[in-house]
Amino acid sequence: MxxxxxxxxxxxxxxxxxxxxxxxxxxxxxxxxxxxxxxxxxxxxxxxxxxxxxxxxxxxxxxxxxxxxxxxxxxxxxxxxxxxxxxxxxxxxxxxxxxxxxxxxxxxxxxxxQYGIKGAEVIAIGAAQGFSWTITIDIGANDGIKRDMTVLNGEGLVGRVTTVGPHTATVLLANDPDFTVGTRMEKTDELGFATGQGDRPLSVQLLNGKSRVKKGDRLVTFGSSRDKPFVPGVPVGEVVRVDPSGGDLTRTIYVRPFVGFTKLDLVGVVVVAPREDPRDTVLPPKSKPVPTPTVTVTVSPSPDTGADANADANADANADAGANDAATGTDQDDDLE
Known part of the structure; x- marks a missing residue:
């Protein structure tokens, strides 16, 4: 456009x-x-x-x-x-x-x-309270917990209560060097005192220096006056080494605790002691040793071996026969003379 x-x-x-x-x-x-x-x-x-x-x-x-x-x-x-x-x-x-x-x-x-216990959870572990081996549990005075009560778990003796707050308590573990508990040997009733050694076995001084003790023997708590700080019959540990007495009045043995102190989680504080000493009934049943299998080896002679043996036997027989013949000939010569 x-x-x-x-x-x-x-x-x-x-x-x-x-x-x-x-x-x-x-x-x-x-x-x-x-x-x-x-x-x-x-x-x-x-x-x-x-x-x-x-x-x-x-x-x-x-x-x-x-x-x-x-x-x-x-x-x-x-x-x-x-x-x-x-x-x-x-x-x-x-x-x-x-x-x-x-x-x-x-x-x-x-x-x-027959221990009356109150369950508790471990909420802290360490030396913050001034001890080398301690734990803190989540129950205290408001729950009826008092000083010098026995503490145990499903394996045995854990320790004793040393400090109590309103809602928490401190427990001194049985492997602490400041810990001492009276012990009694299973069956023999030999008495002693166990002392903690940290991560090493407990050292136990037996009162009888001539007592017969062997590896594998077990100990329980002897108990204290009025059950404080220890109730009787709580499993302590198993003997792993025995020192020779050497004529001393006492004898030292070393005991591996039943309790694993580095993996504690749930524990029980004994608030009611048993009416009677439970003796050895709280100890777990002893495990039966597994027999060592024996192997019997049977050796059968081979046919070749048998043949060789027969050949050797025949050779020995021939040699004996020759010797006899020689001896007979000598005798005949003597007779002729």
């Missing part, structure tokens, strides 16, 4: 009409005169837009995936945390099972000795 006066007037007219329609549409809202035209255009162009959208959707999906990658990363992190929590829960279940076994063993010990 050539740039003429008529074309410029037409362009100005179309622009004016467009502005007028825009103004009417804005003011009219839903009642706008152009609403019908808009609907008609949507009806006509809708399928076209769907087709274009279908063609463009793969690209849009990629863009959306990139946009959502942060959210997916967060989701992965959440799943990883849930997985870690699940593993931790499973681990705690294993720990709970171990604690149930510990509790059952401790209750069995208390039942065998």
């Amino acid at each position: 050539r740039d003429t006066r008529e074309s410029r007037l037409l362009l100005v007219l179309l622009i004016a009409i467009a502005f007028a329609l825009i103004t009417v549409d804005i003011r009219g809202g839903d009642e706008s005169p152009v609403e019908g035209a808009r609907r008609a255009a949507a009806t006509f162009f809708g399928p076209v837009e769907d087709g274009v959208a279908s063609a463009v959707n793969p690209v849009g999906n990629v863009i959306g995936a990139i946009r959502d990658s942060g959210a997916r990363h967060d989701r992965i992190s959440v799943l990883q945390q849930e997985n870690a929590a699940l593993k931790q829960r499973l681990g705690s279940d294993d720990r709970n099972r171990n604690r149930v076994r510990e509790l059952d063993a401790m209750l069995a010990k208390a039942g065998a000795g």
Whole structure:
């Protein structure tokens, strides 16, 4: 189209009409005169837009995936945390099972000795209280705990209560160098005093220097006056070495404690002593030694060996026969002379 006066007037007219329609549409809202035209255009162009959208959707999906990658990363992190929590829960279940076994063993010990106990959990271990080998338990004076009470677990003697607070208490362990307890030998009733030696076996001084002791013998607590600080019959340990007496009035033996002091978790404080001395009934049954299998080897002679033996026997017989013949000939010569 050539740039003429008529074309410029037409362009100005179309622009004016467009502005007028825009103004009417804005003011009219839903009642706008152009609403019908808009609907008609949507009806006509809708399928076209769907087709274009279908063609463009793969690209849009990629863009959306990139946009959502942060959210997916967060989701992965959440799943990883849930997985870690699940593993931790499973681990705690294993720990709970171990604690149930510990509790059952401790209750069995208390039942065998007729000890009235209060269960406690070890919440601290170390020398913070001024001792070398101590633990802190989560019960105290408010729970009826007093100084110089015996502490045990499912394996045997743990120690004695030394300091008591309202909600916690300190226990001096039996392997502490400042710890001493009266002991009694199983069956023989030989008396002694056991002293802790840290991570080494307990040192026990037997009062009878001529007492017969051997490796594997076991000891229990002798008990104290009015059952404080020790009740009788609590398993202490097993003899691992015996020093020769050398004519001394006392005899030293070394005892491996039944309790593992580095892995304490649940313990029981004896709040009610037994009416009678349980003697050796709290000791676990002795394990029977496993017999060592013996192997008997039987050697059968081979046929070749038998043949060789026969050949040697025949050779010996022939030699003896020759010797006899020679002797006979000599005798005949003597007779002839």
